[in-house]
Amino acid sequence: MLARLRAKGERITTSRRAIIELLSATDDHLTVEDIAARVQMTHPEIHLSTIYRTLESLELWGVVEHVHRGHAPPIHHLANAHPHVVCETCGRVSDIPIGALDELALRLREQFGFVLHATHFALMGECELHAGQEE
Amino acid sequence: MLARLRAKGERITTSRRAIIELLSATDDHLTVEDIAARVQMTHPEIHLSTIYRTLESLELWGVVEHVHRGHAPPIHHLANAHPHVVCETCGRVSDIPIGALDELALRLREQFGFVLHATHFALMGECELHAGQEE
DNA sequence: CGATAATTGCGAATTGTTCGCATTTCCGAT
DNA sequence: ATCGGAAATGCGAACAATTCGCAATTATCG
Numbered sequence: 526m527l528a529r530l531r532a533k534g535e536r537i538t539t540s541r542r543a544i545i546e547l548l549s550a551t552d553d554h555l556t557v558e559d560i561a562a563r564v565q566m567t568h569p570e571i572h573l574s575t576i577y578r579t580l581e582s583l584e585l586w587g588v589v590e591h592v593h594r595g596h597a598p599p600i601h602h603l604a605n606a607h608p609h610v611v612c613e614t615c616g617r618v619s620d621i622p623i624g625a626l627d628e629l630a631l632r633l634r635e636q637f638g639f640v641l642h643a644t645h646f647a648l649m650g651e652c653e654l655h656a657g658q659e660e
Numbered sequence: 661m662l663a664r665l666r667a668k669g670e671r672i673t674t675s676r677r678a679i680i681e682l683l684s685a686t687d688d689h690l691t692v693e694d695i696a697a698r699v700q701m702t703h704p705e706i707h708l709s710t711i712y713r714t715l716e717s718l719e720l721w722g723v724v725e726h727v728h729r730g731h732a733p734p735i736h737h738l739a740n741a742h743p744h745v746v747c748e749t750c751g752r753v754s755d756i757p758i759g760a761l762d763e764l765a766l767r768l769r770e771q772f773g774f775v776l777h778a779t780h781f782a783l784m785g786e787c788e789l790h791a792g793q794e795e
Numbered sequence: 796c797g798a799t800a801a802t803t804g805c806g807a808a809t810t811g812t813t814c815g816c817a818t819t820t821c822c823g824a825t
Numbered sequence: 826a827t828c829g830g831a832a833a834t835g836c837g838a839a840c841a842a843t844t845c846g847c848a849a850t851t852a853t854c855g
Contacts, residue, residue: 536852538802557842572804577843579802593730595781598842610774621772629764629783637756638788639745646730646784648764653773671821673833692811707835712812714833733811 526588533586540564540571540579545603548589554600554609554618593646594618609647614655618647661723668721675699675706675714680738683724689735689744689753728781729753746782749790753782 526545527537535541543564548555555563561576580601583589591599594611600618607623630641651657661680662672670676678699683690690698696711715736718724726734729746735753742758765776786792 536801538852540803570804574805574844575803582802593728593781593784595728610768610772610776612774613777613780619772619774621768625767626764629761632760633745633756633783633785637745637754638791639747639754639783639785640791641745641783641785642748643785645748646728646781648768648774648776649728649781650768650774650776656773656775671832673821675834705835709813709836710834717833 530586530588535582535586538579539568540575541583543568543571544576544579544583545588548601548603552602554592554602556598556600558598560601590644592618592644595647595649606644608643610652611647611649612652612655613649614651617652619652621648665721665723670717670721673714674703675710676718678703678706679711679714679718680723683736683738687737689727689737691733691735693733695736725779727753727779730782730784741779743778744782745787746784747787747790748784749786752787754787756783 526549527542530541531537544560547560547563553559557573557576557580560580561571561573564571564576580589580591584591587604589601590604590606591601592609593599594609594616595613597611597616600609608621608626610619610621611617612619626641626643630643633639633641661684662677665676666672679695682695682698688694692708692711692715695715696706696708699706699711715724715726719726722739724736725739725741726736727744728734729744729751730748732746732751735744743756743761745754745756746752761776761778765778768774768776
């Protein structure tokens with residue numbers, strides 16, 4: 526993976542390595558703050574703004590993606606496109622299968638010419654534990 | 661509409677009246693900043709923080725809703741639940757039919773027990789003019 | 796190694812939103 | 826009509842998340 530970046534002619538720096546390793550090691554859905562906290566456990570010198578910039582670069586290179594979750598800050602993970610659902614009550618993020626939005630995407634494209642980016646936002650609602658409550 | 665609020669025992673104030681009138685008069689998708697600018701044309705004394713609080717109240721009472729749009733600030737409109745799509749390139753917001761997400765909602769509920777709030781976030785992607793470009 | 800362009804650390808600036816609090820306003824009871 | 830008290834407002838300060846400018850550092854190439 527680092528090799529892939531090197532092949533692209535990008536530099537391998539401490540923060541890039543640290544963030545890629547962190548995201549590779551977990552399936553969690555991490556906010557920038559989460560990432561900073563964990564990266565800084567081993568590399569306290571890595572500044573928050575560097576994390577923002579690193580994530581931005583990694584995203585540009587297709588290594589990382591982020592997902593918007595309404596009121597909550599976005600989450601980041603290795604590029605591995607699948608849609609997400611977020612419970613508006615407890616904040617839990619769950620993955621849903623790749624393809625779950627295909628039918629919708631097709632319909633939007635045919636009827637409105639709109640090309641859905643199904644992984645760049647979360648579907649919001651209530652998980653089974655909180656269904657029925659309001660936000 | 662104002663009568664409906666009065667019936668609920670809520671007070672009718674200048675900012676509440678102004679915001680309801682503004683939102684009733686347009687189909688646009690307005691950010692808080694848009695709302696402030698327009699309301700303040702006729703009521704310059706209405707403070708931005710009042711607009712936030714008024715929108716919060718109106719939302720609590722089911723008169724107004726807001727929709728999240730990823731990077732862009734949320735938009736507000738009279739409660740009139742239907743889903744939205746947002747072009748990530750030009751920012752344009754379009755309404756899509758009530759029910760366009762029903763099938764998806766049903767499937768999420770059956771398979772994951774997840775109750776979709778189909779109008780509390782926008783579907784992101786590219787409109788017909790910008791399809792193919794990246795964010 | 797040494798040059799050089801990319802990247803970082805850092806703090807300050809921005810943006811969007813919330814809060815505390817003194818003052819004002821709404822509205823039901825007088 | 827007007828009074829009293831709760832509710833809402835205006836205001837500025839506080840906050841949170843993110844971006845920026847810039848000097849110092851560092852990864853890579855020759």
